[in-house]
Amino acid sequence: MSPTDGTVAGPGEPGDVLEPGYESRPGTPLLTVRGLHKSFGDNHVLRGIDLDVRRGSVTALIGPSGSGKTTLLRSLNGLAMPDAGTITAAPSPAPDGDAHGDVARPGRRDPLVLDFSRKVTKQQRFALRDRSAMVFQLHNLFPHRTVLQNVIEGPVQVRRVPRAEAVSRATALLERVGLAEKCDAYPHELSGGQQQRVGIVRALALRPELLLFDEPTSALDPELVGEVLAVMKELADEGWTMVVVTHELQFARAVADEVLFLDGGVVVERGVPERLFRDPREERTRRFLHRLLHPIE
Amino acid sequence: MDWELARDAFWPILSGGLTGTIPLTFVSFAIGLVIAVIVALLRLSPNVVLAGIGTAYVSVIRGTPLLVQLFIVFYGLPNLGVVVDPWPSAIIAFSLNVGGYAAEIVRAAILSVPRGQWEAGYTIGMGTARTLRRIVLPQAARVSVPPLSNTFISLVKDTSLASTILVTEQFRKAQEIAASNTDQFMLLYLEAALIYWIFCTVLAAGQSAIEKRLDRYVAH
Numbered sequence: 001m002s003p004t005d006g007t008v009a010g011p012g013e014p015g016d017v018l019e020p021g022y023e024s025r026p027g028t029p030l031l032t033v034r035g036l037h038k039s040f041g042d043n044h045v046l047r048g049i050d051l052d053v054r055r056g057s058v059t060a061l062i063g064p065s066g067s068g069k070t071t072l073l074r075s076l077n078g079l080a081m082p083d084a085g086t087i088t089a090a091p092s093p094a095p096d097g098d099a100h101g102d103v104a105r106p107g108r109r110d111p112l113v114l115d116f117s118r119k120v121t122k123q124q125r126f127a128l129r130d131r132s133a134m135v136f137q138l139h140n141l142f143p144h145r146t147v148l149q150n151v152i153e154g155p156v157q158v159r160r161v162p163r164a165e166a167v168s169r170a171t172a173l174l175e176r177v178g179l180a181e182k183c184d185a186y187p188h189e190l191s192g193g194q195q196q197r198v199g200i201v202r203a204l205a206l207r208p209e210l211l212l213f214d215e216p217t218s219a220l221d222p223e224l225v226g227e228v229l230a231v232m233k234e235l236a237d238e239g240w241t242m243v244v245v246t247h248e249l250q251f252a253r254a255v256a257d258e259v260l261f262l263d264g265g266v267v268v269e270r271g272v273p274e275r276l277f278r279d280p281r282e283e284r285t286r287r288f289l290h291r292l293l294h295p296i297e
Numbered sequence: 298m299d300w301e302l303a304r305d306a307f308w309p310i311l312s313g314g315l316t317g318t319i320p321l322t323f324v325s326f327a328i329g330l331v332i333a334v335i336v337a338l339l340r341l342s343p344n345v346v347l348a349g350i351g352t353a354y355v356s357v358i359r360g361t362p363l364l365v366q367l368f369i370v371f372y373g374l375p376n377l378g379v380v381v382d383p384w385p386s387a388i389i390a391f392s393l394n395v396g397g398y399a400a401e402i403v404r405a406a407i408l409s410v411p412r413g414q415w416e417a418g419y420t421i422g423m424g425t426a427r428t429l430r431r432i433v434l435p436q437a438a439r440v441s442v443p444p445l446s447n448t449f450i451s452l453v454k455d456t457s458l459a460s461t462i463l464v465t466e467q468f469r470k471a472q473e474i475a476a477s478n479t480d481q482f483m484l485l486y487l488e489a490a491l492i493y494w495i496f497c498t499v500l501a502a503g504q505s506a507i508e509k510r511l512d513r514y515v516a517h
Contacts, residue, residue, distance in 0.1 A: 079416055130422060140417035144435045144514045154421030157431065186514040206421060 029090055030055045030209060030241055031076065031131070036085035036116070038071055045071045046082060047265035053210065058242045060252035060273070063262035064288060069245045072262070073212050076243065078129040082116040089113075089131050092209060109209070132210040133203035137219050139195045141187040147174065147198050148183040151205045159206070166205070173201045177231050193224030197231055204235075211235065213244040249292060253277055261285045299481055303488055306474045310467055310489055314496060317466025321456045325388050326449055329395025334434075336400035337407060351400070358397025364458050366390045371462040387459040395452055402444045406437035439511040446504040450497050457493075467492060 033051035037044070045068045053059055053076075061069040074080035076087065089112040112127050114120050141150050151170040155161040161169075174180050177197040179190075187195055196216055203211055213232065217225040229251050236242055236255045246252055252259055253273045260270045261282070269282045280286045290297075339351030358366075371386040381389065410433045418428030460469035471489035475482050 077420055079419060126422070126424075129420065134416075134420040136413060136417065138413055140411075140413035142414065142417065142432055142436075144439070153431070154423075157427065158422035188514065202421070 027054050027056065029053070031090075032086075032088040033072075033076070034086045034088075036072065036075060036082045036087070038068075038075065038080060038082040045265050046075070046085075049085070049262075049265075049267060051260065051267075053241060053243060054257075055209075055241055056239045057257040058236045058244065058255050060256035060259045061243065061245045061262060062247070062249070062252060062259060062288075063268075067262040068265040069260075069262045070214055073134075073214055073243060073245050076128075076210070077132050077134045077212055078125040079134070081120065081125070084117040086116065087112075087114045087128060089128065131208060132212050133206045133208035134212045134214065135196070135199050135203050135216050137215040139187075139199040139219075141195055141198055141202070143187050146184050146186055147179065147190070150187065150198060151202050154202070154206050170201070170205055173204050174198075177201055191224060192220045193227045196220065196224075196228045200228070200231055200235075209241060211240055211242045213242065213246070215245050215247065217246070217248060247292065249277065249289070261288065263288065299478075299484060302478060302481055303484055306471070306485055306488060307492075309474060310471050310485075311492055313465060313470030314467035314492055317459075317464060317469070318453065318456050318493075318496065321384075321387055321391065321459060321464070321466060322449070322453050325391035325456075326395055326452055328388065328392035329399055329452075330403075330445075332392060332396025333399035333403045336396055337403035338429075340400065340404050341407060355397050355400055358394055363390070363394050363455055364461065366394055367458055367462055383459070383463040386462055387456070387464050391452060391456065391459075394455075395448060398448050399445060402441050402448065403437065406441035407433060409440050410436045442504065442508050442511060446501070449504075450500060453497055453500065454493060 029052055031051075031053040033049060033053075036046050036049040036051075038046040045066075047068075049068070049072055051059070051072070061072065063069045071080050075082050089109070091111040092109040109131065110127070112124065112131075114124050114128055141147075142153065145153065148167065148170055151174065152161075152163070152166040155166040155169070156163055171180060171183065174183060177200065179194060179197055179201070182190060182194065182198075187198065190198065199216070200211075216232070217228050220228065225248070229248065232242070232244070232251070233255050244252070244256070256273050258270060259273045259276045261268045261276065261280075261284075263284050269276060269280060269285045276285070277289065280289060336351045336354050339347045340355070342348050342351070367387065367390045370381060370390045371383065374381055374386075407429075414432055414436065415428055418432040423431070456466055457468035459466050460472060463469075465473075468489055471485050475485045478485065
């Protein structure tokens with residue numbers, strides 16, 4: 001699977017007539033990225049990135065700092081605006097139930113094509129952002145809001161979910177990550193691992209189709225990394241679609257369906273983790289993995 | 298020292314404070330804060346024209362004396378056919394003045410909120426305005442309380458300048474009493490000063506209370 005021809009193809013394009021239920025099946029394309037370019041001034045951070053995110057898959061983005069992996073992730077959420085390329089999002093069906101956010105049940109969403117070489121409207125950017133939810137490296141919880149208020153802010157203020165319903169959903173989600181008793185605590189009263197778990201719950205509460213993680217454990221004390229990765233693994237097992245920028249190779253190997261190694265703004269190599277970690281084809285990949293596994297050599 | 302005069306003058310001067318100085322301060326400060334937020338946002342705008350307007354406003358307000366600003370509004374505007382009464386004149390001048398000074402405080406406070414907070418707001422689906430209102434300004438408010446309190450306390454004392462445009466606030470009351478007791482200037486003006494000091498002390502205590510309340514979510 002190495003889409004490099006720069007065209008947008010496959011199901012999920014507007015106008016496609018799809019059999020009922022097709023869109024929500026695991027394995028069908030959710031987000032298709034083609035030829036993404038982005039510069040910050042003279043710094044050409046993304047140099048033509050292709051990426052296919054399939055429903056229910058976990059994609060790990062690895063690479064040295066400055067490789068463009070975080071910018072790519074942020075582009076998927078509309079936080080970074082690429083200069084060229086396209087991001088296509090497949091349509092999504094209506095939710096078939098209202099189980100308290102314990103599985104990915106997004107609302108109905110229209111197909112979406114963003115062509116960054118043309119003008120991308122604010123509506124398009126918001127529509128793209130609506131597909132995903134972001135977990136930040138430094139959690140970025142709202143310090144002036146309690147844990148519960150952090151989680152319900154998006155649903156209540158933006159999605160217009162009735163407050164009582166948002167609270168009961170949030171409480172259920174917090175319970176799942178073992179933080180039910182921290183509802184009324186302020187973020188600064190929590191440990192780093194707890195803060196990041198709240199960050200994950202805040203993202204889940206938006207009921208996104210796609211969860212984006214930007215080095216979610218990099219800022220944590222080593223002994224707190226495990227509790228966050230455990231939650232992420234659980235989500236992956238439940239079938240959430242995830243794109244994860246990470247340096248945790250073990251996690252990537254255990255959880256990811258596909259690993260992309262980025263360097264210098266291009267995807268140097270991609271593949272299933274088992275193969276890519278055991279037998280990297282590119283010299284750059286090999287060197288990077290070696291450095292990560294043997295840091296003091 | 299004429300203690301009897303001091304006693305008789307105390308209530309008139311104090312009531313000048315309660316009916317003049319204090320309402321003038323609170324109303325001007327409230328309006329000034331609204332101006333300050335607007336000007337701060339202008340200055341932070343990526344639009345160079347808007348940013349320029351904000352910068353020019355702050356420059357003019359900070360670069361000219363408050364007394365002159367008062368005179369322009371009260372004595373100057375009538376030349377253009379706009380006659381404003383003393384009270385509204387004072388409120389206009391003080392509000393504009395506070396707006397200029399507080400704008401810089403608000404701007405710095407907004408800039409002190411980490412970028413990640415904006416992004417967190419965006420990522421949960423909020424637009425710029427809502428992120429500003431619900432996420433950034435509440436955090437900026439905490440940062441700006443101490444410097445805004447300074448502005449506020451200054452304003453309490455600056456309102457004495459309104460005496461020059463016929464507003465019967467605390468200091469003008471003291472002046473009126475002094476006019477018929479010309480040998481007791483020292484006593485009466487010391488008394489007026491004492492009452493200003495009491496007001497400021499009480500208001501400073503209010504500042505601590507506000508800070509304590511806003512400190513709930515700050516790590517110590």
